[in-house]
Amino acid sequence: MxxxxxxxxxxxxxxxxxxxxxxxxxxxxxxxxxxxxxxxxxxxxxxNGSARTLATKKSNMVGLVWDTDHRRPGWRHPFLQEILVALKTALSAHGLNLLMLAGHDAAGPDDGQRYVRAVRQHNLDGAVIIDNGTRDPAVLALVEAQVPCVALDLRVDGPTSTYITSDNAGGAALAVRHLVERGHRRIATITGPLRTWPGAERLVGFRAALAGAGLPLADSHVIEADFYLDGGHAAMNRLLALDDRPTAVFVAGDEMAVGAMRAAQAAGLRIPDDIAIVGFDDIEVAALIPPGLSTVAQNKPGFGTAAAEALVAMLHGGDDPPKPTVLPTTLVVRGST
Amino acid sequence: MxxxxxxxxxxxxxxxxxxxxxxxxxxxxxxxxxxxxxxxxxxxxxxNGSARTLATKKSNMVGLVWDTDHRRPGWRHPFLQEILVALKTALSAHGLNLLMLAGHDAAGPDDGQRYVRAVRQHNLDGAVIIDNGTRDPAVLALVEAQVPCVALDLRVDGPTSTYITSDNAGGAALAVRHLVERGHRRIATITGPLRTWPGAERLVGFRAALAGAGLPLADSHVIEADFYLDGGHAAMNRLLALDDRPTAVFVAGDEMAVGAMRAAQAAGLRIPDDIAIVGFDDIEVAALIPPGLSTVAQNKPGFGTAAAEALVAMLHGGDDPPKPTVLPTTLVVRGST
DNA sequence: GCTGGCGATGTAACCGGTTTCAGGTAACCG
DNA sequence: CGGTTACCTGAAACCGGTTACATCGCCAGC
Missing domain, CATH: 1.10.260.40 (lambda repressor-like DNA-binding domains)
Structure with a gap:
């Protein structure tokens, strides 16, 4: 050496x-x-990076906080890979590396300070947080400890933290308007967990767009599910059992939407003739399962690049409070509507 | 502090x-x-980790080498997420963190030494390499530089490196035997790129199993494709145009298999009656597209845990040359056969 | 009573950089 | 021609740990 x-x-x-x-x-x-x-x-x-870090207290590394939901071992982020690619690319353009931090599975005590500890120990310059819906206190501890943070799909605010999110409400509205144009008047929704930011916002947008179109919304036409395939399946079955069965459903996540489609098909309904479905996310499967799932597409790499840019702005830039980024969504029409 | x-x-x-x-x-x-x-x-x-690293020359960090194929920007690893989860969990149980290294997109010169440089600069203890099929010289430089390495699906050997792979040949044999049991005698294959290890091995296993069953294999029944959906589609069209069209096809990757299924369906063939298809990987879509894709499932988290174990063995353990790990595969029968 | 050995601790050099502060030199100006 | 000034460079302290080596007290053995 x-x-x-x-x-x-x-x-x-x-x-x-x-x-x-x-x-x-x-x-x-x-x-x-x-x-x-x-x-x-x-x-x-x-x-030597370590020597440099020791002297400057800057490591040119940012932490990646992405813990799997321990209650749901099989959960997959709908587009983690796209985010990672974009994030890595955008960060490395600024000479930053990504350090994946250990989550619940880490060695050592698990007292809600594990990320803060990791950041201090490795002199990380900041952190990117990918939400997993668990409201992990260790994540909030990060923003409270004034670590420069940017969170994806998790609304955090503070002098050193901001977030990236899709225009969830706007996307939901896109879906509703599309269904209305197709002539639907009894439109239901299957939501994600309402404690999550995307789950809640998509419902807000759905409600607003329905009201904007002058359409009523029965309480029974709003079913909260969990973003999982089985959850969507079960929720759809409940909708199908209603007396005033909807003619269209906005399903606030493609994974659930696929489950919903299968439930509808299992019940002998034709899509889109008997029931139309719009999803959210635009995952790979959406294009592949017949008759094709119409859906609200998110700008997947956008999350990564926006996160990198926001973080870099906080690190290099001034100290004016960072602004959240809202990524536009687009409607992709396929066979299900 | x-x-x-x-x-x-x-x-x-x-x-x-x-x-x-x-x-x-x-x-x-x-x-x-x-x-x-x-x-x-x-x-x-x-x-302070940096100070400790400076003094000991051990960082408790391992590099993750996973560059996207720059010629194929849209490429997705079939189960990167599962690998990452398992890898992260297994590594952190040993107090190791994962540092994602910048690939072609990195700042600085790109002379085929970028990973070696990154390892030296950050005093990384080792590296995990996820193959992307590009035969990147920078990856080989890592093993030549005697960095402790474990590669996934890429056959590297050396005093400080080993690899993890599925039993590709065995898996292909599973597929063939299954098709033979179903009564097929004209069985074709769509392969991955033969310069990749899985691509080559699956063909080897396919050939051997066919020979073992005493079945002939026409040259025209072996088509090399690229692991992509479109590639599978095109390859299937070539098979369908043959005079001695096969009654079953072993497609060496689910993504391609899905493309192949669509091609068959577009040609008006019924699956599995007119043509049977077996894939490889068991990606999420396989279970979701009708009539369900029979496939050879890989032990996805197994890659991550095995990689972590192999690496830890090299770091903590003695210096006897590490042994490659071959993960067993299993056949998942669905509607396509 | 002296010595050897052992267990617990301290001293200080060292890892490889960064940065403050203090020159030194040459050009420029009145 | 003396005094600034601007520009470039060097000496040395410092970042926060690790570790070889020295020290010290105490007890066993002869």
């Missing part, structure tokens, strides 16, 4: 000068700078 | 003693050890 002192010795300069070449190149003369850079490349010198 | 010296001062001991409490507790007397631990908990002392 070649160190900065070694490089300095070989160049006949002091370590300070070498250090400056990599941190504030403009203050060192063109000539020595070039000489140092050349030799550095030649002998393959790399500044 | 409370430091080790501060804690030592408050306890009336030297920093060495405090350090020992956290590293070799057995050498410090029961009494002082307890006193130090108590006070440490009270004032919330946390050893």
């Amino acid at each position: 070649t160190t900065i002192r070694e490089l300095a010795r070989r160049c006949g300069v002091s370590v300070a000068t070498v250090s400056r070449v990599f941190n504030t190149p403009e203050v060192v003369s063109q000539h020595t700078r070039q000489r140092i850079l050349d030799l550095a490349a030649e002998i393959g010198y790399l500044p | 409370t430091t080790i010296r501060e804690l030592a001062r408050r306890c009336g001991v030297s920093v060495a003693t405090v350090s020992r409490v956290f590293n070799t507790p057995e050498v410090v007397s029961q009494h002082t050890r307890q006193r130090i631990l108590d006070l440490a908990a009270e004032i919330g002392y946390l050893p």
